[in-house]
Amino acid sequence: MSDNxxxxxxxxxxEAVSPAEVGLPRGxxxxxxxxRRAEVAMLAGVSVEYLTRLEQGRDRHPSPxxxxxxxxxxxxxxxERVHLHQLTKGLSGFxxxxxxxxxxxxxxxxxxxxxxxxxxxxxxxxxxxTEVLACTxxxxxxxAPSGLFEQxxxxxxARFVFTHPGARELxxxxxxxxxxxxxxxxxxxxxxxxxxxxxxxELTVTAGSAFTERLATLPGLPPSGGVDxxxxxxxxxLRLAYESLELSxxxxxxxxxxxxxxxxxxxxxxxxVGRRPGGLRAVAG
Numbered sequence: 063m064s065d066n067x068x069x070x071x072x073x074x075x076x077e078a079v080s081p082a083e084v085g086l087p088r089g090x091x092x093x094x095x096x097x098r099r100a101e102v103a104m105l106a107g108v109s110v111e112y113l114t115r116l117e118q119g120r121d122r123h124p125s126p127x128x129x130x131x132x133x134x135x136x137x138x139x140x141x142e143r144v145h146l147h148q149l150t151k152g153l154s155g156f157x158x159x160x161x162x163x164x165x166x167x168x169x170x171x172x173x174x175x176x177x178x179x180x181x182x183x184x185x186x187x188x189x190x191x192t193e194v195l196a197c198t199x200x201x202x203x204x205x206a207p208s209g210l211f212e213q214x215x216x217x218x219x220a221r222f223v224f225t226h227p228g229a230r231e232l233x234x235x236x237x238x239x240x241x242x243x244x245x246x247x248x249x250x251x252x253x254x255x256x257x258x259x260x261x262x263x264e265l266t267v268t269a270g271s272a273f274t275e276r277l278a279t280l281p282g283l284p285p286s287g288g289v290d291x292x293x294x295x296x297x298x299x300l301r302l303a304y305e306s307l308e309l310s311x312x313x314x315x316x317x318x319x320x321x322x323x324x325x326x327x328x329x330x331x332x333x334x335v336g337r338r339p340g341g342l343r344a345v346a347g
Contacts, residue, residue, distance in 0.1 A: 066119030067248065068149045071281040073117050075136040076102050083137060106131040124150060145283050148250070165191040165257055166314045167216065173309065176317070182335040183342060184302075184320040187309075190250055191257055192220040192243060195315065200335045204320070207295045208232040220247060220261065224269035234291045234299070240272065241280055248282025289323050297330040303345050321345045 077096035081088050084097065084105060092098070099117070103110040108128060115121035124132070129150065133143045169187050177185055177198050184201035186194045193216040194201075202211070209228035211217045220243045223229045223236075233239040253259045265273045287305045294300055301323040309315045321342065322328035328344045335342075 066122075067252070067282060068122055068146075069117040069119045070279070071146065071149060071283070072113075072132065072136070074281045075138065075142070076117075079137055084135065102132070102135055105135040108132075122150070141286070142283060145249070165189040165193065165255070167193065167195055169196045169315070170313065173313070173315075173317070180319065182331070184331075186318045187315050188219065188318055189315050190246070190255070191218065191261060192246060193218050200331070201320070203334050204292070204294065204331075205232075218261070219243060220265065224265050224273050231295070232292055234293050239290070241276060242284045244273070244276040244280050245282055245284035248277070248280070249284065250282075252282060290320075294330075294334070297334050300327045300330055302327060 076099070077094060079096050081097060081101070084101070086097075086101060099113050100110050103113045106113070106128070108131065112121065116124060129146060133146055138146060166189060173187060174196055177187065177196055180200075181198050182200040184198060184204045186197035186201045188194055194210070195216050197205075205211070205217075208231065209226050210219070210222050212226070213221065223233070223239055223243050229239075230236045247258060247262060251258065253262065262277070266277075284306075286307075287303070289301055289303050292300045292302055302320040303323040304318065304320050307317045307319070309317060322331050322344045325344050328342050331342050
């Protein structure tokens, strides 16, 4: 397993930026996608040797100006910039205290009231341990038939996806779902949180290479939105747009909402949750 999260993230972002995005010609055949180290080093004003040391984990304490230059060169979003700085703080022993306290499993009454207002949409409150702390009835009807809640509550989504046979039936694009969950576990304190570390150790044994290979190669920054395909045992295939919204830093929780991405999925969800036709409207074409 990689212990070089900073280098992994920098390399992944370098390979995701095209030469055209930074005003460089594509040039001759490239051995790797994205930018070469020499190109990033030139644009960021650092040496190729230094960038190599950062990516290989031989130097883990870049200065704030270097981080800013790399963030500009790699076209990082505000969320990615925060993640980059968090990675370097973690390497220097920084802790916000949340890891020592363990995951917060208490959902505030106001947040529960928000969930109630989101019915009949599938929505849930989760923590960084990927536990479902509270959910709408729409979410329960969507996820329960595949076995998410069979292992007790709070249900753990990562444990379900990597160890329950129903998960591969639920997610036609299982690899993408698995990638997002590993990235979620690696976000924030990661192994500095003993509860997350225990889950990682558990899945290393129970899920094997499907989990450990992702752990070693994926940077810890999951997408905050997108479209998933779900194959529901009762209503068939659904295309669902999802958004993950972070709550207060004191909560250390996220609101996860699923909405139909097309008219067919909207009609199927209406039938699943027993609401009138049109109760859920498609948010995309």
